[in-house]
Amino acid sequence: MNVLFFSAKVYDRTFFDAANSTFQHKLDYLEVPLNCNTAVLAKGYEAVCIFVNDRADAEVLQLLAEQGVKLIALRCAGFNNVNLEAAAALGMKAVRVPAYSPYSVAEHTLALILTLNRKTHRAYNRVKEGNFALNGLMGFDLHGKTVGLIGLGKIGLVTAKILKGFGCRVLGHDIEKRDEFDRVGIEFSDLASLYAQSDIISLHCPLTPKTHHLINRKTIAQMKTGVMLINTSRGALVDTKAVIAGLKSGHIKYLGIDVYEEEADLFFEDLSDRVIQDDVFMRLLSFNNVLITGHQAFFTSNALESIAAITLQNIADFEQGLQLENEVKA
Template sequence: MKILFFSTKIYDQQFFTAANEAFGFELKFMELPLNKSTAVLAKGHEVVCVFVNDIVNTEVLQELSAQGVSLIALRCAGYNNVDLKAAEALGIKVVRVPAYSPYSVAEHTMALILTLNRKTHRAYNRVKEGNFALQGLMGFDLHGKTVGLIGLGKIGLATARILKGFGCRVLGYDIASSAKAESIGVEFTDLDFLYRHSDIISLHCPLTPDTYHIINKESIRKMKNGIMLINTSRGALIDSKAVIEGLKQEKISYLGLDVYEEEADLFFEDLSSKVIQDDVFMRLLSFNNVLITGHQAFFTSNALEKIAGVTLENVREFGEGTSLQNEVKP
């Protein structure tokens, strides 16, 4: 079976090639993203494998169908970039990797929290220049702080366990209750209570119509002064302009992002020699209490091995006509 990969980097080729030794598929890797202009390149491939910022809308799906594609294999957990209804109408199956390494994202979440709090990134630069002054580097004890987690799936639970280890009080909000969350001491609350009582809020929910811009002007108004906001989930969970206002008004004292609503034109590329045209993103970068990483929370060897293995297993199930364990339906 032939699989065409869009939006690949060297590490994608490395891990998928290694995993494919157990499957024997014919793999073709492309750096180009999937969009309406590149979909025609899928001719002769029954499967296309895509990533978080590839465009898989109705127009693209129609072109893929015309080229003979019958399976979209997402090498990620999120699927908000795929028009599932259009795929179903065209008879194209969609599969994903629902869980790879929740620890990778949970641990990166903690890295953002600790770096913002103790300002280790700024201390590193000072010491490199021979500046050992401590003024402006003061942090706070995480022990005893209240952290609100929005989303208590595998990543949210992994984050909760780490936070409990630090001695934090952990509040949690999810659309469904979780016995596992209760067993590790997470206190279930509604969003209003979480907003009003948390010192730190971290997002771990999927992007849906209900969670789009869940962090907005109104929700920020309800938060404590000096709140720390962390997002390692989906960029569009946050209204960036509302967050900028919160930073300017000093309502938000710390902001850590691994995702950004308009990241498709920025992340995963080296733009160091170019002028970035996104004014909102550049405004965020201008604050010294904002820390942004380029969608790297998932990026561990453990996670990439799991992503490659599960993705290719999804393709094998499709090829053999068996039940698709990780199928995504509208």
């Protein structure tokens, strides 16, 4: 099947070309993102493969359909950037990678927590400069702390298991309770209780109309003073301006994010020779208790191998008229 990749990086080519030896699709790669200006480049392709910051709204999907595209293959779990109603109306299918390596994101979540707590990033820079003073580097024991996880899918559950290994009390919230939560040792909780009791809150839920700006001024006010907030899920779960206000007041003592609600113009690119125009993002960078990584939680060789294999299998299933196990619908 002829497939055009948008927002493709060198590592995408490496892992997809390797996985494609089994499938023998015709893969072509573009570094440009998918949007209303680039959709016409898909002329002659039956499928496009897109990533988290590609745009697949009604306008773009109409343009893709006019080029002959029949399948939108997401090489990620999230699908909030695709207008599924418009896709269905155009007779287009959409597939995704619902799970690749939950360990990659869960372990990165712990990396953010530990780095913020023990300030290893600041200590690293001090030691390189010959400064071995410990002032300002004091952390706390994770053992005995209460961590609230919002979203208990595969990633949330793996995160919970790791935290239990540290000796943490783990509260969890999801749309429904499952028996597995008890086996892991998660205390199922409503959001109000989770906010009030948690020393650390970590987000692991999808972005939907109901979860948009789940973290806002009202919910931050319900949290403990001095809370640590972690987001490795979707940027728009967090109202960034509200979080900045929480950081300034001291209500939020630590912030670790791998995603940002306006990341599309920033992440995955080298902007080191430019002046970043996003004033809200630059304000975040000004805090010494904020740690930001550029949407790299998924970025392990294990995850990329799995993403490539599942994506190409999704495309093969569509080509062969088989049931689409990983189809997403409106």
